[in-house]
Amino acid sequence: MNVADSELVAGILSDAGYKKAESIDSADIIIFNSCTVRQHAEDRVLGRITAEATRKEQNTNILIGLIGCVAQRKGEELLNEIKSLDFVVGTDQYRHLPEIISSCMNSKEHLFADVQNNIENYENIYPVRNKGVNAFVTIMRGCNNFCSYCIVPYVRGRERSRDHKEILFEIEQAGNDGFKDITLLGQNVNSYNDGKYTFPELLKETARVSSIERLRFVTSHPKDISDEVIKVMAAEPKLCEHLHLPMQSGSDRILEKMNRKYTPQKYLNIIHKLRNAMPNIAITTDVMVGFPGETEDDFIQTYNLMKEIRFDYAFMFKYSPREGTAAAEYPDQIQEEIRLARLQKLIDQQERITYEKYQEQIGRRVQVYVEKTSKKSDKELSGRTRDNKIAVFPSDSKLIGTFVDIEIVDATSWTLKGKQIQHT
Ligand code: SF4
Structure with a gap:
């Protein structure tokens, strides 16, 4: 999502006459796009900004700005915390970047814009994409799910879907520009609905855009993925045989505490449906260990479900409390050593499975x-x-x-x- 947003911001700034610098050393304006989904990501970006302060000491004309979810979450307080920052702009305010940058240049003021409007969809802006052959196309922004551990709904606002005509136009253009492998993006793509098209309808239509060859989408929520989506995936030749479907936990009790609104059995049923419809489909996932209240038995259920499903790949994390979310307030937080030990056990198992899955490909x-x-x-x-x-x-x-x-x-x-x- 942040790669796509960086390309969107590059589109906004290029329309305003700015050019992308060849490297950070030749840049007059340095913009950091930030992620706050885990504390580690937030610490890293703030560390990077602090490390760039010497550039400003050497050249007082350089501007440094922060955009993205950390900017949205912390807003003005960052300007006091990090003196080298000139501007802080939240996720719904990127259209104002050209004015904010020119005000900073002219007045040397430090500015912030973090008003969340829950409607901004950045229509009519064509992103300046990084070189390559794959392109991301955002189809919706925000999330209504409020999983109890997740900061996203607070920093990205409520769900809103882009107009399907805009999406189809952008995909056609990207295909004509040489990006033949397209990934549709959104926090929860399955609930896409622009008033005319639902997600399976959009999927069918985008899979028929003549200028592209491959289509993917991310991220799907297990509670929302429908039989219709699976049917379209199996039927449309341009839709690739890969699905990323976050499982998070294999324990019914923990999934309920996470407010995920599905059970391990329901998740398993979806996997069976996908594999029945597309025997060669690769399935990847996100899994979290050490969620507040997770017992050894809950963890073993996660471990066993992953063993049963045999994902092609898994992104595995230990729980990271995010201030402002429900789970951060739960009293039964798990000790760091336990979280780490569980994570390592899961990684060891998944590495074996991934290796075996890759070996199975030999001869294909x-x-x-x-x-x-x-x-x-x-x-x-x-x-x-x-x-x-x-x-x-x-x-x-x-x-x-x-x-x-x-x-x-x-x-x-x-x-x-x-x-x-x-x-x-
Ligand atoms: S579905 Fe849950 S985990 Fe995903 S962005 Fe929304 S709140 Fe966060």
């Missing part, structure tokens, strides 16, 4: 969308399979941006290795 023939030369060797290319795995194979850089069929000949836990299939 898959299509790769080539993104770049591989980091390890300029004689190898790297790209993504339809089920979102990184694959490398020896070939020539002129294939970057094209679709290539390969046969998988080897695999590590992170990467598939292949050889190009020569079509006769």
Whole structure:
């Protein structure tokens, strides 16, 4: 979401006449886009800003700004906390960045704008995308779910869906600009509804945009993913065989305390439906350990459910209390050592499963969308399979941006290795 928002901000600033600097050393304005979903992310961005203070000492004309969820959450207080900051702009106020920047330049004032309006959808702004072959297209903003651990609804506001016509136009354009693999984005894409289209309807329509080749979407909420979405995924050839579906916990009791509104059994049923409809689908997830009140038995239920499902990959976290959320006030917080030990146990299991899943790919023939030369060797290319795995194979850089069929000949836990299939 933040990558997409950074590209959106680049679009707003480029319309106002600004140009992206080649590097931080040549920039006159440095803007940090921030995430507050975990304390670690927040600490890192504030540390980075403090570390850049010396640039301002050397050149007093440089402006430093903070945007994103930390800016939204902390607002004006950051200007007092970090003296090198010139402006702080929250998630609904990016349209005002050009005026804010020019005021800071002219008056040397320190400014903030953090009013949340719950309607801003940034229509009619075309993002300036980073170089590459994959593009993110935001279809909705905000969230109404209030999972008890999550700060997002407080900093991103209520759900609002972009007009489907704008979305289709943006996807068509991105495809024409060479981005053939599109990911639809939103905090909870399944509840998309612009008054005319529901999510499965939008999905069907976007999967038929002629200028693109692949379509994905993130993030889905297990309580909202419908049979209709699964049907569209299975039927539309451009929709890729990959779904990211956050599980969070395998304990009924903990899911209820998290306010997730599904049970482990319901989650498992969705997995079965997905695999019945698309036998080769890759499923990835987010899981949290050490949520307040999580007992050893709750944790074992999570561990066992992950063992049963065998995700292709999982993002695993220990619970991080976020001030202002319901769970941060729960009295039964779990000790750090226990959280860490549970997290390590889960990671060890998932690493084994991911390795096995990648080994199972050996011998398969898959299509790769080539993104770049591989980091390890300029004689190898790297790209993504339809089920979102990184694959490398020896070939020539002129294939970057094209679709290539390969046969998988080897695999590590992170990467598939292949050889190009020569079509006769
Ligand atoms: S669905 Fe829950 S976890 Fe996801 S953004 Fe909304 S409140 Fe946060």
